[in-house]
Amino acid sequence: MAATKSIELRTAIPGPRSKEILERKRRVVADPLSILVPIVIERGQGATLTDVDGNTFIDFTGGVGCLNVGHANPQVVDAVQEQAAKFFHTDFTVVPYEVYVELAERLVAAAPFSTPAKAAFFNSGAEAIENAVKFARAFTGRPAVIGFEGGFHGRTLLALSLTSKTHPYKAGLGPFAPDVYRLPYPQDYRGPSGAAALAALERALLTTVAAEDVAAIVVEPVQGEGGFIVAPPEFVAGVRAICDEHGIVLVVDEVQSGFGRTGRMFAIEHYGIEPDLITIAKSIAGGLPLSGVIGVAEIMDSPGDSAVGGTFVGNPIAQAAALAVLDVFESERLVDRASAVGDVLRARFLEWQDRWPEIGDVRGLGAMLAIELVEDRETKEPAGDLASSVVEAAAEGGLLLLRAGVYGNCIRVLVPLVISDAELDEALGVWEDALETTLAT
Numbered sequence: 001m002a003a004t005k006s007i008e009l010r011t012a013i014p015g016p017r018s019k020e021i022l023e024r025k026r027r028v029v030a031d032p033l034s035i036l037v038p039i040v041i042e043r044g045q046g047a048t049l050t051d052v053d054g055n056t057f058i059d060f061t062g063g064v065g066c067l068n069v070g071h072a073n074p075q076v077v078d079a080v081q082e083q084a085a086k087f088f089h090t091d092f093t094v095v096p097y098e099v100y101v102e103l104a105e106r107l108v109a110a111a112p113f114s115t116p117a118k119a120a121f122f123n124s125g126a127e128a129i130e131n132a133v134k135f136a137r138a139f140t141g142r143p144a145v146i147g148f149e150g151g152f153h154g155r156t157l158l159a160l161s162l163t164s165k166t167h168p169y170k171a172g173l174g175p176f177a178p179d180v181y182r183l184p185y186p187q188d189y190r191g192p193s194g195a196a197a198l199a200a201l202e203r204a205l206l207t208t209v210a211a212e213d214v215a216a217i218v219v220e221p222v223q224g225e226g227g228f229i230v231a232p233p234e235f236v237a238g239v240r241a242i243c244d245e246h247g248i249v250l251v252v253d254e255v256q257s258g259f260g261r262t263g264r265m266f267a268i269e270h271y272g273i274e275p276d277l278i279t280i281a282k283s284i285a286g287g288l289p290l291s292g293v294i295g296v297a298e299i300m301d302s303p304g305d306s307a308v309g310g311t312f313v314g315n316p317i318a319q320a321a322a323l324a325v326l327d328v329f330e331s332e333r334l335v336d337r338a339s340a341v342g343d344v345l346r347a348r349f350l351e352w353q354d355r356w357p358e359i360g361d362v363r364g365l366g367a368m369l370a371i372e373l374v375e376d377r378e379t380k381e382p383a384g385d386l387a388s389s390v391v392e393a394a395a396e397g398g399l400l401l402l403r404a405g406v407y408g409n410c411i412r413v414l415v416p417l418v419i420s421d422a423e424l425d426e427a428l429g430v431w432e433d434a435l436e437t438t439l440a441t
């Protein structure tokens with residue numbers, strides 16, 4: 001095997017200590033918290049993590065897209081330690097703190113709004129979605145919410161009602177929140193086209209829910225869990241036009257696509273339209289739980305006093321981390337880095353697509369890229385088991401990968417953007433070996 005620089009494997013995967021802890025986990029942790037990668041982490045650094053058996057992996061999962069600045073980024077660690085030594089918590093609405101205000105100032109300045117904008121902070125992506133809908137309902141005085149097939153918006157009741165993947169997320173867990181409607185999301189590979197998806201939306205406003213009852217349309221510009229599907233520009237422009245025509249609030253969910261992942265700070269910047277509200281989470285605070293809604297001030301101001309909030313929302317330690325994350329983005333030019341990483345990934349994926357017919361599609365924006373595996377190029381029958389085998393083989397070679405897609409047949413990249421060129425090359429070598437082992441050449 002070729003000499004490696006970052007990956008170092010000392011045991012079979014999983015190693016004995018990981019196995020032992022996972023066996024303890026089985027006895028005391030609820031089963032739904034099932035494990036995708038059967039190793040137990042000891043520490044992480046940049047784009048690598050080391051498990052309790054001393055094996056070091058390159059991490060393309062990035063904590064499901066939360067680690068754009070890398071594991072244990074030193075600037076983030078310093079900011080967290082400094083803030084932790086001052087105070088942990090007050091509840092911002094009881095005794096406020098400057099770090100909240102400063103983060104709002106910086107994010108409002110970074111977000112693509114040409115009119116006055118404001119921010120509010122929460123803990124998880126799901127909470128950001130729940131609150132975006134609250135802002136939209138308070139502003140419009142309307143009940144209904146429209147989302148899209150294949151969308152993922154979280155696991156709390158309203159967010160789960162919007163989430164559009166039955167297994168494993170929704171099956172058996174209803175009833176769901178009323179007045180939530182889902183329509184087809186466009187995609188080049190499997191259809192429908194942008195025009196057909198827009199027509200379905202227009203038709204739903206005639207057949208299913210009246211436009212004047214719709215508070216918000218919630219859309220991911222690039223679907224994350226749905227399989228890194230990039231919305232065509234004409235679709236996004238059309239949704240914006242429908243929202244304008246009917247006074248509907250356009251909520252862009254950037255929980256996964258935000259913070260540089262697509263080669264812009266926010267994926268919606270690729271489209272040249274302004275949303276009304278943006279939800280953010282995941283990579284905002286370098287791995288600490290923090291989320292937010294940024295949006296048009298008039299909409300953000302519309303719920304009554306205390307209608308939005310929560311004991312822990314906008315935690316100062318997470319916010320200090322978020323300010324450090326923004327500093328790292330500037331000093332290390334991570335948005336540009338995402339484009340460069342994306343170029344390297346895409347070129348390699350296209351080579352693989354030429355070589356293996358099972359790679360039906362290569363898609364994404366910037367470093368938010370995925371491959372889709374199929375049994376047959378013509379029929380496009382999804383090959384979820386093949387994707388699982390590739391992910392497993394890659395883990396055994398020291399690369400951690402994550403699947404995506406409603407059929408679970410896509411393999412996505414959520415690598416920390418601080419990955420070095422050498423690590424990227426090394427990781428792609430392991431991935432290629434895993435494809436070689438799994439697919440017929």
Ligand code: PLP
Binds near residue numbers: 123124152255
């Ligand atoms: N929205 C999108 C686009 C997501 O990808 C996710 C999580 O993967 C969420 C919302 C929910 O975020 P959380 O898991 O932090 O609640």
